[in-house]
Amino acid sequence: xxxxxxxxxxxxxxxxxxxxxxxxxxxxxxxxxxxxxxxxxxxxxxxxxxxxxxxxxxxxxxxxxxxxxxxxxxxxxxxxxxxxxxxxxxxxxxxxxxxxxxxxxxxxxxxxxxxxxxxxxxxxxxxxxxxxxxxxxxxxxxxxxxxxxxxxxxxxxxxxxxxxxxxxxxxxxxxxxxxxxxxxxxxxxxxxxxxxxxxxxxxxxxxxxxxxxxxxxxxxxxxxxxxxxxxxxxxxxxxxxxxxxxxxxxxxxxxxxxxxxxxxxxxxxxxxxxxxxxxxxxxxxxxxxxxxxxxxxxxxxxxxxxxxxxxxxxxxxxxxxxxxxxxxxxxxxxxxxxxxxxxxxxxxxxxxxxxxxxxxxxxxxxxxxxxxxxxxxxxxxxxxxxxxxxxxxxxxxxxxxxxxxxxxxxxxxxxxxxxxxxxxxxxxxxxxxxxxxxxxxxxxxxxxxxxxxxxxxxxxxxxxxxxxxxxxxxxxxxxxxxxxxxxxxxx
Numbered sequence: 001x002x003x004x005x006x007x008x009x010x011x012x013x014x015x016x017x018x019x020x021x022x023x024x025x026x027x028x029x030x031x032x033x034x035x036x037x038x039x040x041x042x043x044x045x046x047x048x049x050x051x052x053x054x055x056x057x058x059x060x061x062x063x064x065x066x067x068x069x070x071x072x073x074x075x076x077x078x079x080x081x082x083x084x085x086x087x088x089x090x091x092x093x094x095x096x097x098x099x100x101x102x103x104x105x106x107x108x109x110x111x112x113x114x115x116x117x118x119x120x121x122x123x124x125x126x127x128x129x130x131x132x133x134x135x136x137x138x139x140x141x142x143x144x145x146x147x148x149x150x151x152x153x154x155x156x157x158x159x160x161x162x163x164x165x166x167x168x169x170x171x172x173x174x175x176x177x178x179x180x181x182x183x184x185x186x187x188x189x190x191x192x193x194x195x196x197x198x199x200x201x202x203x204x205x206x207x208x209x210x211x212x213x214x215x216x217x218x219x220x221x222x223x224x225x226x227x228x229x230x231x232x233x234x235x236x237x238x239x240x241x242x243x244x245x246x247x248x249x250x251x252x253x254x255x256x257x258x259x260x261x262x263x264x265x266x267x268x269x270x271x272x273x274x275x276x277x278x279x280x281x282x283x284x285x286x287x288x289x290x291x292x293x294x295x296x297x298x299x300x301x302x303x304x305x306x307x308x309x310x311x312x313x314x315x316x317x318x319x320x321x322x323x324x325x326x327x328x329x330x331x332x333x334x335x336x337x338x339x340x341x342x343x344x345x346x347x348x349x350x351x352x353x354x355x356x357x358x359x360x361x362x363x364x365x366x367x368x369x370x371x372x373x374x375x376x377x378x379x380x381x382x383x384x385x386x387x388x389x390x391x392x393x394x395x396x397x398x399x400x401x402x403x404x405x406x407x408x409x410x411x412x413x414x415x416x417x418x419x420x421x422x423x424x425x426x427x428x429x430x431x432x433x434x435x436x437x438x439x440x441x442x443x444x445x446x447x448x449x450x451x452x453x454x455x456x457x458x459x460x461x462x463x464x465x466x467x468x469x470x471x472x473x474x475x476x477x478x479x480x481x482x483x484x485x486x487x488x489x490x491x
Contacts, residue, residue, distance in 0.1 A: 149202050273417040315351065
């Protein structure tokens with residue numbers, strides 16, 4: 001067997017000049033010039049390049065390590081002396097070779113040592129990067145304000161029993177956090193009850209800070225402050241369920257003891273129209289210059305609907321043929337109730353107004369502004385509100401009843417009035433509950449049952465007729481009250 005020919009090797013002390021002169025002999029792939037000062041160090045020359053190499057045996061096997069190009073490395077280390085200290089500015093290949101010899105003499109593979117050092121350095125850098133990223137993340141977390149977290153809360157509100165928030169509930173959340181500002185019409189929006197906490201970092205929301213807020217807000221608006229506190233407490237519970245906000249606010253920031261100690265108890269409202277007040281109330285409401293508001297207020301009393309349920313009514317929800325209203329229910333999603341005769345006549349009048357085109361002058365003005373006229377989809381429409389529907393009828397209502405000498409009554413009080421006044425007609429509790437959109441309690445009705453529309457209409461028409469009679473309002477269709485029939489027994 002022919003033995004492999006070794007490449008030519010030479011030994012002498014390496015110097016810059018000798019390294020420059022050393023070349024690979026013609027016809028050879030490579031040649032080695034070994035250093036006599038450091039026997040394991042050599043210059044390896046090929047046809048195109050020269051480099052420093054280290055070679056030594058470890059455990060009977062030869063290890064060869066390339067130390068770099070001869071043009072980029074120096075033979076001996078370059079040192080710098082500053083005062084009494086001396087430091088290596090640039091390591092020479094001879095010093096590096098001596099270090100490798102020491103490792104091999106200790107039974108260590110320099111290649112593995114180098115790999116371990118690189119791995120350790122990489123791990124260190126990764127650790128430092130992760131720590132820095134964690135610091136930045138924590139700093140970002142700590143900089144999140146109540147307002148920013150609140151915005152995310154409202155963008156994806158939590159569901160309860162598979163249902164999303166109602167329009168009114170969402171509006172309450174926007175209102176308590178709104179900042180004071182002037183609208184385009186010149187009106188000033190008052191800052192919400194939570195506005196003073198909006199810019200506070202969530203991490204600084206503590207029990208002490210919330211206490212200060214309560215003490216500052218309660219004297220000005222106790223009811224709104226109590227509502228805002230409840231909303232804030234629910235918001236903080238939501239924050240604890242989100243990794244990006246978890247643990248930022250103090251766990252006792254909205255402790256229940258605060259509401260007991262500082263917030264007023266929410267008194268049960270009892271505002272309700274009495275039978276003898278109906279005539280004055282209808283006279284006052286029908287005298288409101290805005291026919292839409294007048295119709296809306298009468299609709300609240302006759303249907304017992306929630307204020308936003310009725311305000312959200314669209315013409316597609318009104319069926320004049322079969323005399324029904326489809327109401328977007330905040331509890332069940334939607335419900336269909338009778339359209340009673342008197343209320344139907346009011347809505348028909350609104351429909352005529354809604355479908356009647358404006359004057360030629362008005363149409364021209366609309367076109368000049370790049371707008372076209374179309375009938376409003378809202379039953380109780382408004383040309384001044386941003387939504388296009390009635391937003392705040394309470395002011396006109398308060399002025400009307402005050403002028404009539406009636407005690408204050410809220411819009412919800414009209415819903416309460418429907419419930420109370422229906423007792424004069426001895427309407428079953430379940431009927432009233434179904435019309436109003438809430439389930440009857442066990443004490444009010446032994447068996448819960450959904451009644452058909454015609455059965456509801458029989459009772460609802462009687463309620464309306466009785467209310468109109470007490471108010472002294474003549475309406476022929478409303479007088480045609482169907483005779484009572486016995487309800488089918490509950491199964």
